[in-house]
Amino acid sequence: MFYYSIKIFLVGVFLIFFGGILSLLFWRKQKLSILVGTLGAVSGSILGLIPAIKVLLSGGKESLYIAWSIPFGAFFVEIDAISAFFLLCIFILSIITAIYGSRYLLEYKNKSLAKAIFFFNVLISSMAMVVVSANGMLFLICWEIMSIASFFLVTFEDEHKHVRQAGIVYLIATHIGTAFLLVMFILLGRESNSLDFDKFAAIKLLPSSMASIIFILSLVGFGTKAGLVPFHIWLPEAHPAAPSHVSALMSGVMIKTGIYGIIRVLTFLPNPPLWWGWLLIIVGAVSGVIGVLFALAQHDIKRLLAYHSVENIGIITMGLGLGVVGINSGSQILAILGFGGAILHILNHALFKGLLFLGAGSVVSAAGTREIDELGGLGKNMFVTSVTFLIGAVAICGIPPLNGFISEFLIYTGSFKGLITKQLDLAAVSIIIIGSLALIGGLALACFTKVYGIVFLGEPRSKHAMNVQESSMIMLVPMIILAALCVFIGLFSSITINWLKQCISQIAGIGPDVVSSQILPLSNILIKVSFAAFCLFAAIAILLFIRKKMLSAEKVSIAPTWDCGYAKPDARMQYTASSFAQPLVDTFKMILRTRKITEPIKDLFPVEGQFESSTPEVSRDYLFNPIFRVIYLLLGRLRWLQGGNIQLYILYIALTLIALIIWKLR
Amino acid sequence: MDNISIRIIQPILALILSPLLFGIINRTKAFFAGRKGQPLFQTYFDLWKLVHKGVVYSKTTGWIFRAGPIINLSAILLITLFIPLGHSKAVIFFDGDIFLVIYLFALIRFFTIIAALDTGSSFEGMGASREAQFSALTEPALFLALAAIACGTGKLSLSEILVSITSKFWLSHISIILFVAATLIIVLLTENARIPVDDPNTHLELTMIHEVMVLDSSGPDFAFIVFASALKLWVFTALFAGVLIPDIGFGFWPNLGICVLAVLCVSVVVGIIESCIARLKLLFVPHFIFIATVFAVLAMVFVLRK
Secondary structure, eight states, X not given: OOOHHHHHHHHHHHHHHHHHHHHHXXXXXXXXXXXXXXXXXXXXHHHHHHHHHXXXXXXXXXXXXXXXXXXXXXXXXXXXXXXXHHHHHHHHHHHHHHHHHHHHGGGSTTSOOHHHHHHHHHHHHHHHHHHXXXXXXXXXXXXXXXXXXXHHHHGGGTTSHHHHHHHHHHHHHXXXXXXXXXHXXXXXXXXXXXXXXXXXXXXXXXXXXXXXXXXXXXXXXXXXXXXXXXXXXXXXXXXXXXXXXXXXXXXXXXXXXXXXXXXXXXXXXXXXXXXXXXXXXXXXXXXXXXXXXXXXXXOBHHXXXXXXXXXXXXXXXXXXHHHHHHHHHTOHHXXXXXXXXXXXXXXXXXXXXXXXXXXXXXXXXXXSOOBGGGOOOHHHHOHHHHHHHHHXXXXXXXXXXXXXXXXXXXXXXXXXXXXXXXXXXXXXXXXXXXXXXXXXXXXXXXXXXXXXXHHHSSSOSSGGGTTOOOOOHHHHHHHHHHHHHHHHHHHSHHHHHHHTHHHXXXXXXXXXXXXXXXXXXXHHHHHHXXXXXXXXXXXXXXXXXXXXXXXXXXXXXXXXXXXXXXXXXXXXXXXXXXXXHHHHHHHTHXXXXXXXXXXXXXXXXXOOOEEEEEOOOHHIIIIIHHHHHHHHHHHHTTGGGOOSOHHHHHHHHHHHHHHHHHHHHO | OHHHHHHHHXXXXXXXXXXXXXXXXXXXXXXXXXXXXXXXXXXXXXXXXXXXXXXXXXXXXXXXXXXXXXXXXXXXXXHHTTOOSSSSOOSSOOTTHHHHHHHHHHHHHHHHHHHHHTTTOHHHHHHHHHHHHHHHHHHHHHHHHHHHHHHHHTOOSHHXXXXXXXXXXXXXXXXXXXXXXXXXXXXXXXXXXXXXXXXXXXXXXXXXXXXXXXXXXXXXXXXXXXHHHHHHHHHHHHHHHHXXXXXXXXXXXXXXXXXXXXXXXXXXXXXXXXXXXXXXXXXXXXXXXXXXXXXXXXXXXXXXXX
16 A cells, blocks of 8 residues: 555654754754754644644555564554544644743743753654554553653743652553553453554454443543543643743643543544443533633642633543444434544644633733733733633633534534433433533633633732733744634634545444435534524624714723722722632532631731632542542552662562563473 | 514513513502603603713723623623524524523623623622622522423423423423422522612612612613613513413414413512512622522422423
């Protein structure tokens, strides 16, 4: 066969990697180092997009197999529609964030930037390799490189203690996840006598208990990377610690490699039982609601966005669960709507979350703080940032006419379709999805009106927010592109959904023709949604005109905000993010357990008071800390084994290997 | 031809009659209080006066504050095209238009809230915060209620759902209809800032929700806001009436007459509710909304039991 596409892809990946190496070599010349790294990332990603788009639109598979001397390992890469879809997300966001990063990194004065560029490029190329690896060994190697590269990016500012801590949490979490994956691949390999993915897919008759064990292992292992509750604890630590363009890339696409893993494993295991769907939906619903609730309680803009990633991963997982339920019950339309909604949401989330993180980066670099309550009124000086951030905020709340609405629309439609069958199983999962999606929608709206309103509107709340300056064009253009893509998918959703046909067909295991015929009525509905959106814009334009006419003869004057008769209003009297969210945070205090420190007012004329609130991670305090404490106690007894030098540990490893070999040879 | 006029008349009626609902509510309240009350057409007079006035903008505000009223009115105008009156098809309908309508309400809410925050006033911030809280809690109730009725009728668009509520369906699904209607009335009171959730006539900024969010709006902007909230009330009452009162089977025009009458009656009922009960303490409002969710879940249980 022709290896044409796959070669273009590999050249692209190599270019990205090579750009990283070059930037390391030129580390003394900062400008040059950034330039070659960014050029490598952008050109390589554009090259990689070509085969991705080709396969995504036309279907089929492109693969390359080169045998390795490592047992069970092989350089086996394959681009099918699923990989192509993920490659599309990865490369688009990589181009955008690489360009943004080339300017953003200059904020870090007196720091060697070559390291950040190098690991950034390594991260892109390893992510691309993860989603095309078709061999377990190759997959795990790329997976590890991806984790390590992102670890070094998270700990870029390692002079701060909290950054180092975040890095450690991330490193531990990701490796615990990988441990589960290792077991999963070994089990799959034992069943098929090979670690090649096509052999996995060929085992049709897996004992159901074994299939379920493999599924659970993949859910834990990949779920840790994706950030499913309760394995999400690394996200709110790592995302704020990393530079913003890295957070955008990690949150936008790196965590999606976890979702990719779950989807890939699902294609290995045909005929999923119903309870897998149930499990996915419940885990998704819990992640969605917990994610958005914790986001609501945060004061740090990037930490808040990190929790929203947990929420969106939850929505995606619910979509996957609906798809699995659809396959199980033999309802094709349910499977198509569930999986279709899930993968469209993956793309959408990559776009708007990337946009929001870049916007947050723009805010942070202008104001020098991530505390929402310190900001205010930034929209006046940072017009482009504020408008693009608004588009991202409206999109993430799932509000029409933007892209977030479309993917949620598919999942809602799917669950309503499940509901009206009146089969109890389908109806029950549908109710869970509808209820939690509605709650998530309302809470996300509260959260993003809070962020946008407090950060960009009103008066500056502190000196940080005064005299801010708009970021440079190199940072703004990527944000404008992402915002434009959000609008495009929102307005032309029927086209977009048709691009995803091959991918949906492959995930659901339904023939492309059947998918096409099922999607046809759907895309007709989406055309009507687009029509409604254009009606909305027309109405806005007409009303703008009418108001202009009305005001043309009247007086338009400017005055201070109505202060209800108070004589000396002050910017510090404005509502803050904490006060805005307080009613909802209190309503859900059962889950959030926000800690408040107040000093009660004593005198009739109080001079000073104090109030402080923080919402630490509940599953860390109540789930992982107790577990790790027990493990620490048990393993502490083996302390005497540890000499503290690395040579000794290598000796231990070698001894273990010999012991294993003897045990096997005996 | 008839078909087109049937479809067009529904949003036109909404445009013309919706400001009347405020007048009816206020007259009902006045009657209960033993007052004469304002004229029935007071809202029309107010709107007329407002569009001929100039505007005062706060110097803190930017384009969001100016765009808010326009986006709100546009969105609610779009929503009225989806709302059927008298058990016929609305102007636009398709499978899943329910979600579009509910999320257009979210669009309105989003821009109302950020327009309020744009003024930098702590009072408006307070109102915005409460609006965000209460509407986040009503959303699941509204969704589940509509899901229950969609499940009962087996249809996915508002128009087709309401067309399916025939007298036969109504009799056989009475329990569901009543529970859904109960949810809808609570959602109606919450979303339209009525007692017991919010008091539109209070004079203390601290206690208001919706009114306080538009404190700084004036002139045509405020006219747009008032008209949009009248239309919003109309949409919710029409939905409530459409679910509660079945198709009597004499064709469109009698149905339309009954439906409009019902909408006017519902506003009388809202007026009675406002006259009879006091506003809830803000901390108890979430409990009130949870009741709506409970009703919606019960409706769902009854649907699935069938």
